[in-house]
Amino acid sequence: MDPVTGSTLHGLLTTVVAGFGDRVATLESGEDGVVATTYAQLGDEVATARARLRSHGLGRGDKVAYWAENRREFLVWHFAAAAEGIALVGTNTRYRALEVAHVLERARPALVIMPERLLEIPMRELLHTAVQRVAGTPGWTPPQVAVLGADGGVRDQAALSTFDVGAGSWWADETVDPCQDLVDRGRPDDPAMVFTTSGSTGMPKLAAHDQASIVRHAREVAEAVGYAESDVLAAVLPLTGVFSYVPAIAAIAAGVTCLLVPVFDKAETVRLMHDHRATHIFGGDDLYDGLYRGWQEANLRLDAWRVAGVASFIGRVEQLLPWLAECSPAAMRGVYGSSEVFSLVAIRDREEPPERRHLGGGRLVSEGIEVRAVDPVTGEVVAPEVVGQLQFRGHNVLQAYLNGDQLQPPSLVDGWFDSGDLGTVDPDGRTFTYAGRAGDALRLRGFLVQPSEIELFLIEHPAISGVKVVGVDNNGRDEAVAFVTAEPGHSVDVDQVLAWCRAELAPFKVPSRVIVIDEMPVTSGTNGSKVRTVELRRLAQDLIAS
Numbered sequence: 104m105d106p107v108t109g110s111t112l113h114g115l116l117t118t119v120v121a122g123f124g125d126r127v128a129t130l131e132s133g134e135d136g137v138v139a140t141t142y143a144q145l146g147d148e149v150a151t152a153r154a155r156l157r158s159h160g161l162g163r164g165d166k167v168a169y170w171a172e173n174r175r176e177f178l179v180w181h182f183a184a185a186a187e188g189i190a191l192v193g194t195n196t197r198y199r200a201l202e203v204a205h206v207l208e209r210a211r212p213a214l215v216i217m218p219e220r221l222l223e224i225p226m227r228e229l230l231h232t233a234v235q236r237v238a239g240t241p242g243w244t245p246p247q248v249a250v251l252g253a254d255g256g257v258r259d260q261a262a263l264s265t266f267d268v269g270a271g272s273w274w275a276d277e278t279v280d281p282c283q284d285l286v287d288r289g290r291p292d293d294p295a296m297v298f299t300t301s302g303s304t305g306m307p308k309l310a311a312h313d314q315a316s317i318v319r320h321a322r323e324v325a326e327a328v329g330y331a332e333s334d335v336l337a338a339v340l341p342l343t344g345v346f347s348y349v350p351a352i353a354a355i356a357a358g359v360t361c362l363l364v365p366v367f368d369k370a371e372t373v374r375l376m377h378d379h380r381a382t383h384i385f386g387g388d389d390l391y392d393g394l395y396r397g398w399q400e401a402n403l404r405l406d407a408w409r410v411a412g413v414a415s416f417i418g419r420v421e422q423l424l425p426w427l428a429e430c431s432p433a434a435m436r437g438v439y440g441s442s443e444v445f446s447l448v449a450i451r452d453r454e455e456p457p458e459r460r461h462l463g464g465g466r467l468v469s470e471g472i473e474v475r476a477v478d479p480v481t482g483e484v485v486a487p488e489v490v491g492q493l494q495f496r497g498h499n500v501l502q503a504y505l506n507g508d509q510l511q512p513p514s515l516v517d518g519w520f521d522s523g524d525l526g527t528v529d530p531d532g533r534t535f536t537y538a539g540r541a542g543d544a545l546r547l548r549g550f551l552v553q554p555s556e557i558e559l560f561l562i563e564h565p566a567i568s569g570v571k572v573v574g575v576d577n578n579g580r581d582e583a584v585a586f587v588t589a590e591p592g593h594s595v596d597v598d599q600v601l602a603w604c605r606a607e608l609a610p611f612k613v614p615s616r617v618i619v620i621d622e623m624p625v626t627s628g629t630n631g632s633k634v635r636t637v638e639l640r641r642l643a644q645d646l647i648a649s
Contacts, residue, residue: 110291110315112185115356117287120146123358129175130335130362130379132371137379140175142358145182148175150281152183158279159247159271161213163188163288166297166505168212169343170194170203170230171251172221172365176275177342178355180216181296185314186287190294192309192505193343196221200229202299204236205306210297210505211243216275218251219262222366227266234268242508245269252276291315294502294510298345298442309505310442316498319471321356324349324447327468328383328410330357335407337381339364339372339390346414349446350385369397373405380407385438385447387416387633388423389625395426408433412450413461414440416633417623418558418570420461435461439537443513444520445499448472449535463537464526472497474535475519476528482516487530490553492541494519525553543636545574546581548611554583557612561585564600566593569623572614573640575647584643585614588622595619616646 124143131138140148161167167184169177169191181191192210194203206212217226230248237243248266250273252258258274266272289295295314299307328350330336336354338361340347354361362379364372373394376384384390391413398405408431413420420435427435434453437460440446449465467474476491477484485491500520503510513520525538539553546552554572561570569588574581589595597617604613624635 110318111287111289111293112182112295112314112318113287113289115318115321116146116149116182119355119358126332126358127360128355129178130360131175132362132364132375137375138175145175145178147281148179149182149186150285151279152179153186153282153285154279155249155275155277156183156187156189156214157282159214159273161187161189163293165189165213166192166210167214167216168192168194168206168210168246170196170198170215170217170226172196172218173338173342173347173363174251174365175363176216176251178351178361180275185289185293185295186285188288188290188293190297190311192297193299193341193348195299195341195343196224196226198229200232200236202307203229203233206299206309207233207246208237208240208243209309209507211507212246214247214249216249216251217266219253230266231268248272249275289314292502294505296348297505298343298348300442308442310501311503311505311510312445313502316445316502317352318356319498320349320445320447320469321352323469323471324353325357327447327450327466328353328412330354330359330383332359334359334382335362335379336360337362337364337372337376337384339367339384340386345440345442345446346385346387349440350383350412353447354383367393369393370400371397373397373401373403376405376408377401377403381405382407383410383412384408385412387414388419389417391423391427392417392419395423398426398430403430405431405433411435412438412447414438414463415555417625418555418562421559421562424461437462437465437537439464439535441522441524443501444495444522448495448499449474459536464535466534469497469499472499474528474532476526476535479525479541487532488527490525490527490538493522493524493526493528493535493537495522496520540636543574545572545583547583552583552612557583557585557608557614560604560608560612561587561600561617564595564603566590566595567600571623571634571636571639573636573643575640575643577615577647582615582647583612584639584646585617586620586623586639586643587617588620616643618643618646 120142127139128142128145129140245268247270294311297311411433436451439449451460451465473496479492496519528535557572558570567587568590572585624638
């Protein structure tokens, strides 16, 4: 294989189509059932999409924002754009005008791809409002809009014109002659995929990765997660987010099937996994909690399920382990990743002891990726199994952040990217364990404590369904405040919970307060829901002050 062709997304897809053209590439759940598309058909659709991009004047260096649900079109437009040297900007369908305006201003896409309609979300109105917000930005020009028509819908030209924000609008499936010139115009160092970070403490950043890094990581992940010919990946989280994107591109690299779930319905997703014998799924414990509730309704055993990659976002992993063992032979395996360093940078070995196998982190998937833990104050590398700030070096680190017309390289420390996470590295130097966000660590009576140490204890209480511990400043001293939600049908007795903590926990770990709330405030991102610790910390600080 030509080394350049083998390092681009076009080269990856061309190789897979040539080797596995008759295999099913995607199973797409929609209003009319599940539609199967082979790799050969996917390749043909990519060629046609390339012709559409060219006919509308898009080319090397441009950006395209994909603002739609999990559809086959995401893969089609992504591979088509990459073959033309164009980067795709993943845009969360839960974004509203403020966030969309931020993406338009930072990424400056020449084209926005969006659905004609999506549930009850007024996406057309949101786009117009977002454009009004950013219209006065120096050097900014409005994008074209390509509209993904509703299945079976009538293509109404008058309706199409209402999507125009100043540069024209067209149907994304308009009839064109497929490209005959299929020369790969993409280059290995072209930015190809841009992820919006979680934005849990501010507006999201736009992290760009180049084609060569994506292709290499996809092939290495495919091997690490054990994709085989007949496997099926259930792509439930949005493909625009790194947590779903990486396993999906890895599945394509291995020539296996992606089961696309456009809109997450708990019970229906479980039925789809059962009917199409899904073998792999990756997500946060909020996703698994949804699957658990869907399984309670559907009551189907998932015998084909083998790999359940999980990250702890809401502190439910421990509670979900018995359910997974009951409904499937899958092993809950901890993973690690972020928009800046890719997801599935590491995954736990299946052979690890059960008490460790679900912990965040794992074994690095590539010899080209390195990890170390450093002292947050001195920057010195700490000893194995000592908590430090996790830093990464290798092809997995983002190429740059998008900022208007600029590509801003990430800040590195002697070539290492600081993740902002705390963790420990094993003596082998290739396996690590995630301990929490560096900004969340607490200094309680002189001891450095991760909130997760208290959370894992509190979640064992039968009346508690969710917990988040934050630190507040009380006259210059850190205090731990625990926010909890109650299990359905239960009430939380705060005094009883505190007495239980005092009997079982080290005194410095006992929360100063336990506060019962109806639900956790969350940020709904492309990779799942994350608890907004900033909001809880503000609430706790107000309570302490009063």
